[in-house]
Amino acid sequence: xxxxxxxxxxxxxxxxxxxxxxxxxxxxxxxxxxxxxxxxxxxxxxxxxxxxxxxxxxxxxxxxxxxxxxxxxxxxxxxxxxxxxxxxxxxxxxxxxxxxxxxxxxxxxxxxxxxxxxxxxxxxxxxxxxxxxxxxxxxxxxxxxxxxxxxxxxxxxxxxxxxxxxxxxxxxxxxxxxxxxxxxxxxxxxxxxxxxxxxxxxxxxxxxxxxxxxxxxxxxxxxxxxxxxxxxxxxxxxxxxxxxxxxxxxxxxxxxxxxxxxxxxxxxxxxxxxxxxxxxxxxxxxxxxxxxxxxxxxxxxxxxxxxxxxxxxxxxxxxxxxxxxxxxxxxxxxxxxxxxxxxxxxxxxxxxxxxxxxxxxxxxxxxxxxxxxxxxxxxxxxxx
Numbered sequence: 001x002x003x004x005x006x007x008x009x010x011x012x013x014x015x016x017x018x019x020x021x022x023x024x025x026x027x028x029x030x031x032x033x034x035x036x037x038x039x040x041x042x043x044x045x046x047x048x049x050x051x052x053x054x055x056x057x058x059x060x061x062x063x064x065x066x067x068x069x070x071x072x073x074x075x076x077x078x079x080x081x082x083x084x085x086x087x088x089x090x091x092x093x094x095x096x097x098x099x100x101x102x103x104x105x106x107x108x109x110x111x112x113x114x115x116x117x118x119x120x121x122x123x124x125x126x127x128x129x130x131x132x133x134x135x136x137x138x139x140x141x142x143x144x145x146x147x148x149x150x151x152x153x154x155x156x157x158x159x160x161x162x163x164x165x166x167x168x169x170x171x172x173x174x175x176x177x178x179x180x181x182x183x184x185x186x187x188x189x190x191x192x193x194x195x196x197x198x199x200x201x202x203x204x205x206x207x208x209x210x211x212x213x214x215x216x217x218x219x220x221x222x223x224x225x226x227x228x229x230x231x232x233x234x235x236x237x238x239x240x241x242x243x244x245x246x247x248x249x250x251x252x253x254x255x256x257x258x259x260x261x262x263x264x265x266x267x268x269x270x271x272x273x274x275x276x277x278x279x280x281x282x283x284x285x286x287x288x289x290x291x292x293x294x295x296x297x298x299x300x301x302x303x304x305x306x307x308x309x310x311x312x313x314x315x316x317x318x319x320x321x322x323x324x325x326x327x328x329x330x331x332x333x334x335x336x337x338x339x340x341x342x343x344x345x346x347x348x349x350x351x352x353x354x355x356x357x358x359x360x361x362x363x364x365x366x367x368x369x370x371x372x373x374x375x376x377x378x379x380x381x382x383x384x
Contacts, residue, residue, distance in 0.1 A: 014102075021078070021088055021103030025051050029064040032098070043081025051101065054078055056085045064099065067092045078103065160200065164193040187240060194237070201265065214345055216262065220255040223288055223295060223366070230267040231286055234275055242280035245271070248287035253295055256366055262342045269335040270299040270362050276325045277303035277360075294348070294365045305356040314352060315340040339364075 014022050015035040022035035023046075031054075034046035042054060052062040056077040067074060067090070074092075077085040088103035171186035231247050238245040267286075274284040282302040289296050304323055306314070313319040317337040343350045347367050354360040 020105070021090075021101075023051060023101040023103075025064070025099045025101065027064075027097065027099065029099075038103075041080055041086075042078065064092075068094050068099065076103070160193055160197050164190060164197055167193055187236065190236070214341065216259040216345060218257040218259055221258040221260055221263065223253050223256055223258070223297070224250045226258075226260065226263060227267060227286055227288055227297065230264060230271055233268065234271045237272070238275045238284065241275065241278075243275055243278045244283035245275065246283060246285050248285055250287075251289060253288060253290055254368065256295060257369060258346065258366070259342075263346075266339045266342050266364065267297070267299075269339050270364075273335060274299050274301035274303065274360075274362075277301060277323065279303065279326050290368075291365075294367050297364045297366070298361055300359065300361040302359040305358055305360055306352070306354040307356055308354075311352075311354075315350075 015033065018035065019037055020035075021038040021041070023031055023038065024033040025031050029051045031046050031049050031051055039046055046054065051064065055062050056079055062076070070092075073089045075087055076090050077087045080086050086105065088105050090101055090103045093100040093102075167186050167190040171183055171190055174180075174183035174186055227250075228247060231245055235245050271284065271286060278284055278301045284302075285298075285300045287298045287300075289298075303325075306321055306323055310321040310323075313321050315336050317334060340350050343364055343366070349365050350362065351365075352360060352362050
């Protein structure tokens with residue numbers, strides 16, 4: 001192939017097929033020919049236009065002679081078809097009567113990307129250091145918060161517990177003497193102090209669970225007796241609200257290794273919650289039955305029910321649903337999260353079934369000694 005043919009082929013390759021900007025101008029800077037790629041990007045016929053007209057002059061007007069005299073490549077911004085600028089790395093070649101200008105976006109884009117990545121990496125490192133600093137500060141604040149709550153709740157528990165015991169004694173004496181007015185007052189006092197005592201116990205339990213140091217003191221436990229005890233404890237409030245509280249037929253159950261105090265807290269939370277959200281004249285039923293590998297305790301109410309859209313809030317600390325008790329009372333959002341933690345620490349699991357306008361049933365599965373079950377992590381949450 002002759003040299004002229006080779007030059008013609010190269011020229012055709014550059015101007016008709018290559019993916020970079022290519023221009024031939026005269027010494028005055030008028031474009032004599034532009035590559036197909038350049039005209040597609042810029043979006044118009046370029047022949048006959050001054051080369052400077054396709055450039056965006058951010059600093060100073062373009063001068064072709066200065067561009068030829070400058071060593072190396074130059075970064076110039078070209079107006080694209082969409083009206084936005086794009087920067088290219090241009091090389092100018094003096095061919096006598098003609099000037100060849102080639103613009104390549106690749107080199108500049110790589111350099112810009114590299115510089116951007118370096119800058120971004122520096123910003124990420126700074127943010128990471130700041131995040132670690134804030135994390136340490138938050139951990140200290142959380143520890144301080146937990147100590148404050150724990151200390152305050154502990155200091156409040158003893159005097160309120162004393163008031164609770166005294167109100168119970170006065171209520172019994174007033175009832176025995178036939179003084180219905182004082183018996184009613186002391187009953188209300190006992191109910192209020194019992195409620196406060198429950199909140200304090202929940203706060204103390206929440207702090208213990210959050211710290212990850214919950215310890216169980218296991219002993220052989222008669223679950224039917226524990227259920228009956230908690231039903232008796234909540235019956236006073238249930239009677240005052242006009243709500244029936246019953247234990248379903250209790251079948252014989254084997255002794256289970258439980259932490260009596262913590263399981264008492266589980267049952268009390270579930271039963272008191274059911275009573276709180278039940279309407280006057282309705283019934284709360286507590287039952288226990290043996291399955292093949294577990295004992296199942298169920299607390300069923302005929303309250304307002306929980307919307308399915310709010311199930312995700314159940315068992316999450318300090319989360320509350322929109323459900324309210326008949327007297328408008330809302331919970332702390334702690335009760336069921338504590339119940340879940342205690343049950344799972346025993347190797348059990350808890351679940352809920354609920355239908356709006358029908359009621360709610362909570363079930364607790366406690367494994368028998370021959371079958372310890374892993375806790376089920378997928379559940380729903382507290383009505384309050």
